[in-house]
Amino acid sequence: MKNYYEILNVNKDANQEEIKSGYKKMLRKYPPEKEQEKYKEIREAYDTLKDEKSRKNYDAYFHHEKDIKTLEDKYTEYMEAKNYNEAEKVLKKILIISPEIAHIKDKLGEVYLLKKEYDKSIKIYEKLIKEYPDNVDYLIKLGKNYSEKEENSKAIKYYIEAYNLDNSNLIAVNEIVYLFIDDKKINEAINFLNKDIEKDNKLDFEDFFALSKLLECYIIKNDMSSLKETLEKIKKIAPEDEESKGFISWKLGKFAAELYDMGIYEYSKEISQICLKLTPDIDLIKELYKQANLFVEANKLMNDDNIYGPSKVPIYNYFFGGKLDEETKNEIFQKLEERLKTSIGKEYFKGGVQKIKERYPMLYNEPVINEIYTKLIRDSSQESNILTKFIIGVAILLVIRVIFG
Secondary structure: OOOHHHHHOOOOOOOHHHHHHHHHHHHHHOOOOOOHHHHHHHHHHHHHHOOHHHHHHHHHHHHHHHHHHHHHHHHHHHHHOOOHHHHHHHHHHHHHHOOOOHHHHHHHHHHHHHOOOHHHHHHHHHHHHHHOOOOHHHHHHHHHHHHHOOOHHHHHHHHHHHHHHOOOOHHHHHHHHHHHHHOOOHHHHHHHHHHHHHOOOOOOHHHHHHHHHHHHHHHHHOOHHHHHHHHHHHHHHOOOOHHHHHHHHHHHHHHHHHHHHOOOHHHHHHHHHHHHHHOOOOHHHHHHHHHHHHHHHHHHHHOOOOOOHHHHHHHHHHHHOOOOOHHHHHHHHHHHHHHOOOHHHHHHHHHHHHHHHHHOHHHHOOHHHHHHHHHHHHHHHHHHHHHHHHHHHHHHHHHHHHHHO
16 A cells, blocks of 8 residues: 555654645645656545545554555556456455455445446445545546446536546546537537636646647637647746756647648647747657648648649649659659640640749659659650651751752
């Protein structure tokens, strides 16, 4: 069993003020935005020791510590092996030895949750909450059970109760937003997040999590304007130290990469651009921004009706038609060469390429694209020269025949 006094760095006879002070010191040392697992442990310790009833229950554990410790070790082994049935049996044995140990009941509720025996788990957490109504962790786990049962309204109810008790709890914030989105209640999710950000009447680094969730909501709404405003807020709250900037850039960079993989290039570009401003020397971010920007430009080109359609073909195939291997390139050459056999087609094609060069230089200067355009224009010019020489030659022969009969 975890030693909650050691986690909060306080003595076993510490009073409530000392416990609260220890909790705050640990939060400063391990901020929840960076150390979520450690935060959960610190929060669990504080929730147990701040309440006299739960603290008394926790202290009672140590009267049977040796026997319970042996059984808990077995429980841990079974959990690591994902043998939940045996883990359940061990926990029930512990409750026979000491039936009022709340954290063992909690573990049993978790086992039922993992076994998808949600009603049994719900029954345990409902009883625990009656006994410990201010325990945020129990409320969150009760919400999780209802979420797994796809009873979202009940799940949201308990997550909000948890949030109202501790509005810094990121798990509660995340689950509330997720369930609103799952229910297609995007505006409710946005309103909740904005209220969370405004709760202390200031915008700072602690709001980064809520702001990052807002980005997700605005992408779902396809609201680029609000997304840009939110990104500017994130840029403003970034602390001056490189570690914090790196953390924000890493989190946003992962998100931008996921959007890129999903083909949502415009949003990926905007988010990776903010990452570049925070951490301008990271090559992966530079490359992500460049590639997202190329796709954004390619999409613009495809919708540009002022450019001759066949001139776009190499770019379309490069960005949207799969990888351009040698076989694909040869197919493009053959199709376009058909178009270039007439002088009109040739001129239109060259004019289109010139417009691409002027309006979309990033695309034109991509090595593979540039190679195709150069070869096509060169080959068509050579064919034109050969044809001109042939016509001149025929004309000369005709003149000679006329003169000499």
